Amino acid sequence: MKRKASESSGPPGFHRRAEDRKRFKELLHKLKLRQPESDTAMTVDEAVGAAQKIGYPVMVRPSYVLGGRAMEIVYDEESIRNYMERTVNKGHPAPHPR
Secondary structure, X not given: OOOOOOOOOOOOOHHHHHHOHHHHHHHXXXXXXXXOOOOOOOOHHHHHHHHHHHOOXXXXXXXXXXXXXXXXXXXXXXXXXXXXXXXXXOOOOOEOOO
């Protein structure tokens, strides 16, 4: 009997759970695994605040992207504001400073 390979390579909802940074952070905390400082931002001001709390440089990326697409390292407030304007206004979900 032939079986089709699943494109998801995991159980239903696997990728959504893996790419939801808040849920992933909660899972790591529950498992007592260490992770670099990170935060989630939905607006430009939230991203600036998160980056200031973490400290520059920070790595930012939109939610729900695979393979690091649209990921950048930003070194100052002007750069993170520019990144947010370019990515959020292009229809990407807001990035996560980390």
